[in-house]
Amino acid sequence: MPSDPLARRDDAALAAEIAAIAGDYLCSLRDRQELIGKALGAAGDEGANQRIIEMLRRERPDDAILSEECADVGHRASARRVWIVDPLDGTREYGEGRDDWAVHVALALDGIAAIGAVALPSLGTVMRSDEPSPLPAAGNPLRMVVSRTRPAKEAVAVAEALGAVLVPMGSAGAKAMAVVRGQADIYLHSGGQYEWDNAAPVAVASAFGLYCARLDGSPMRYNSADPSLGDFLICRAELADLVNDAMEKTTPHS
Structure with a gap:
């Protein structure tokens, strides 16, 4: 049998x-x-x-x-x-x-x-996540994946500050895996998502050595009573400080 x-x-x-x-x-x-x-x-x-x-x-x-x-x-x-x-x-x-x-x-x-x-x-x-491989070289200029239908204004502003090229793409998984596969360097999301939108992408991206965190720098946490998880940054580790600095400079302060 x-x-x-x-x-x-x-x-x-x-x-x-x-x-x-x-x-x-x-x-x-x-x-x-x-x-x-x-x-x-x-x-x-x-x-x-x-x-x-x-x-x-x-x-x-x-x-x-x-x-x-x-x-x-x-x-x-x-x-x-x-x-x-x-x-x-x-x-x-x-x-x-x-x-x-x-x-x-x-x-x-x-x-x-x-x-x-x-x-x-x-x-x-x-x-x-159990089969990580070395990341390809970063793009020059940098490349940022964004929604093909409604790119977040925060991501667009950061891309402009970094001189990054926007790469419109569909699903969250496809965007995150574009960074893993070397087709992009940064995935910054500030709109509504839920845990199922990013749990597997974050698990894979983290295993490949990418930086994965909420936009305030806090860890990505799962299995919350409220499954909404609406903002995060997935990028090459060496770009995290650069992207976070650009976010700080482009975010309006009250």
Whole structure:
């Protein structure tokens, strides 16, 4: 009898396997061309979430789960191990046939995004916290990823102060992984996000040696009662002081 491919995987391998399986499902769903636009995005969210939750319930039945697409699983508030997932980050981009969308699977341990995988299914890759590699050289000029539809004014102001080039992109996972993959150097976010938007990206980015913190310099903490987590900076470590100085100079003071 063939063994279950997910059996006996450690947490990092499990996160990567689940992200890849969900990503394969989303690609297959889109390739069938039965749905388009918002309808495709909604079906993708629901189907990917169902698969992720089922796999986590089977493989880690004692762990809690926080997902964008369903009610909490397990006693999340008191849990030390919480899986934080976004089954389809960048629903709009997915529905439009773009490649800048992602699947996020993270494990928070005592409030820290310690383990994670970010699948970029359209690119055929999974970035994972247990397989870090050296970062490519920084850009010259520097490159800052921003929302392709609503770039934050704070990020635009900092980019102008640094002489950085803006790189419009879709999902939060795609933006963070652009920094990990050397396609950008800075990801500064000051708008509304939730823990599932950035837990897996932060786990991966941290493992690759990137600076990850709230805009006030405080650590990124997870499994809060209120899952909103709306601002952060992910960048090359050697750029953190430079970016923080630019933020200080460009932020209005009352």
